[in-house]
Amino acid sequence: MKSPLHVILPGNFIRGRYAKVCHVHRFVGYLVLNSPSESSLSTIRDMIITIIALHIVSIAARIYETFESLPGTKFDFVIVGGGAAGNVLANRLTENPSTTVLLLEAGDTNIGALSTAVPFFCTRLSNTLYDWNYTTTPQAGLHGRSIGFPRGHVLGGSTSINGLFYTRGSFEDYDRYANVTGDDGWSWKNLQKYIRKNEDFVPPADNHNTDGQYNPSVHSTNGINAVSLAGYPQEIDKRIIQTSRSQPEFHFNLDLNSGMMLGLSWLQTTIRNGKRSSSATSYLGPMFIVRPNLHVLINTRVTRVLPSEMEVGDRLTFDAVELAVTSEAPRHIVIAKREIILSAGTVGTPHILLNSGIGDEAELTALGITAFLHLPDVGRNLSDHPRLASNWFVRGNLTFDMINQNLTLSDELLSRWTTVQQGPLVDTFASHLYFSRLSIPLYGDPSAGPNSPHYELALSNGFVGSVPAEGNFIGITTRVVSPMSRGSIRLKTSDPFDSPLIDPGYLEEDFDILTMREAIKSARRFVAAPEWKDYILEPFGALAKATTDDLLNDYIQSGVGTSAHPVGTVSMSAKNARYGVVDPDLRVKGVSGLRVVDASVLPFIPSGHTQAPVYIVAERASDLIKEAWKM
Incomplete structure (x- = not known):
């Protein structure tokens, strides 16, 4: 008789606070049991060992489900979005043990999400x-x-739900980015080291x-995210x-x-x-998620980024991120001591910027939103x-x-x-x-x-x-x-x-x-x-x-x-260009403390599927950030 195997999981499993009776398939897949053979029992033992191992990892990992469970409210970097780019940044910036990072994800954990x-x-x-x-x-x-417009709502973002295609695009795609931005660092030749840092061909x-x-x-066989040929x-x-x-x-x-x-x-x-x-299984894998300077808060929406109460020079500085679980729930604030990095994707990032008063002033004012910065290209060029x-x-x-x-x-x-x-x-x-x-x-x-x-x-x-x-x-x-x-x-x-x-x-x-x-x-x-x-x-x-x-x-x-490959809504342009939203170093034009790293910064859609290009952008962005802060 076919039935899912039930086990009693240890208390505080993954992120829960109480012991639960759970279907194994919710955490490590399910096994169809036709007879209690020795091989089946061996498999069951292995699965239970896996559950316990994941439980141990979860205790060490800084994964939180509520704002109140965070160890504090101030971090060096606050990254909004746990998708392809956000998870690369969380990994690379916490390579320095003295740098603290808070990664915010609106969706749930990917752990145990069998499908x-x-x-x-x-x-x-x-x-x-x-x-x-x-x-x-x-x-x-x-x-x-x-039509439907799928975007990942889970740790790993769209890398957890996409079709898994790995295509970098043409060399001309990247050379065009370099030409448009005036930054040769975005050229195909100069991005090769970041391609190799990302890829682990298996x-x-x-x-x-x-x-x-x-x-x-x-x-490359020395990167973090796996790439392979068909296995059947x-x-x-x-x-x-x-x-x-x-x-x-x-x-x-x-x-x-x-x-x-x-x-x-x-x-x-x-x-x-x-x-x-995915970016969650690779860049937030067991050997990385246990870093004590990496904190991940899930099931939490970012509603706005807010300007600092302290003005620095003649540029507005953003250092606060407003959070909430639902529209009726209380709003909370976390502070980025160095930078807020928006990695919420081609839909999520402009959505947050616009709600924060960064966009077309006339359109924002018509909705009753105070416009802090007139950047009319926010949300355009999709x-x-x-x-x-x-x-x-x-x-x-x-x-x-x-x-x-x-x-x-x-x-x-x-x-x-x-x-x-x-x-x-x-x-x-x-x-x-x-x-x-x-x-x-x-x-x-x-x-x-x-x-x-x-x-x-x-x-x-x-x-x-x-x-x-x-x-x-x-x-x-x-x-x-x-x-x-x-x-x-x-x-x-x-x-x-x-x-x-x-x-x-x-x-x-x-x-x-x-x-x-x-x-x-x-x-x-x-x-x-x-x-x-x-x-x-x-x-x-x-x-x-x-x-x-x-x-x-x-x-x-x-x-x-x-194709679920949207790009371009927060496009990068040359440093002094009067169009675009971010400079070639991906800082938002006209303000301090705010950077964007995701598919939205690509001014032209690459001719391949967009997963690999976003990983490449995020790898280079990590180095740009490290250089800026002498990390």
Whole structure:
């Protein structure tokens, strides 16, 4: 009989204050028990030992659930947001034992959040307690639809709920940042040491021979966050590689993370030993979280940053962070003796700045918010990668569709993953990526240069999207990775607990819909290659009827959603530029004591998925901060 194992956990486990009866799957996964075999009992013993070990770590760790439990209210640095950037900063700044750091996270701990640890379950994390559950404004370019806009609401931020893709972007992406900011430190060449500080390239879960699947010379094995190749072979792998050899359009690229992205490559992901490697599991891992100078407060919202009561020169100084658990709860204050660092993300950071009176003065005044600093670009320049999933029926049943269609099979595979971290659940939903350019951009070229892509195809051994009850599929996700369209983050009300107005402006520029249309045509050419003749049957759903450009446009506008890659709302610009929000050292223009480190500072969206670029930005930012304070 299948049932979850129950145990009595020690008091004060992880963050609770009382002994509890808990499901093991809430903390270390669950095990489907069919018989009390010796191996099962051994596994149970190992799981209980793991629970006790985590409990011991939790006692030493400075993780707090309430403001009242903090050891004080003044810290050298207060970091707002425990996502990719925030956790890098918390780790690097506490390398100096005399420096105190308070890391604030609005969500809960990632410890014990099973679905965030299983790579294949990444598609099940939207609209859960681990997601802010945002919705966009109605999008004119999407036939007036409002769509979900996932952002991580858990320690690790979006690195705990994303698709785990590790793509750095093109070398031209970073060189453009350097040119725009006038700071050569943001160039591809000068960021290499930070790429290596971040990355720990590890063997795949199945330890297969990876020769010819990546270029070891462009990777590091000495970093903190794990990166690996797929750990479970897929039925379509050989056909994909054969297609890249027979069809020049889809030429093979040994390693898309070399800075040269164009072509078809094996996907690299943030996975270690079959488990998600997030910023929480890596930069806040057991060997770091126990530092006595690192304090982490979870389940707490930052409502505003506040100016200091002490004025320094002619610049306003911010040193206070206002906190609350709910809109009705009391507000508390913590003080940053050196800096407040906003790492709340492309939505959260401008939301906090605007509520703090930093933004467009007229718009803030209209909402009854005192404007401390007129920076009209706060919340502007929002950019994201439009995403569309297309699917085709295939012969055979060696796809991952049955994992989502058959609950019993899913449970059995989860049991295997829990015990030995093997099987199809050790991977994300895609296996290969293809990046390409339009031959002649008709509306100008928004990419960073001639070696940077305009669109991406992600190839999946199964249906991408809401999986039908039956059938086997191949899925191809198309993205516009160099979009022209821009949107914004604005306040709805003056209540910091009200979600902001998120307007990504999807497909508002003709270039973007043209590029998505060409990406779908490229996907059709891919599946029409001879290697797929005996395998692919026919398109699924509305794709089959989209036979003209006008019908393709309708298919696109009816189906496009977010890649969850937003950037740009607190963009960096040159030191003396009259536009932008932060200087090249990521300090907010016109004030002291306030810095921003997250995806919002990127003035242009990178042509790859945004997880790796944010890690890279945060690693360099850590050094900029250390240099500023002679740490």
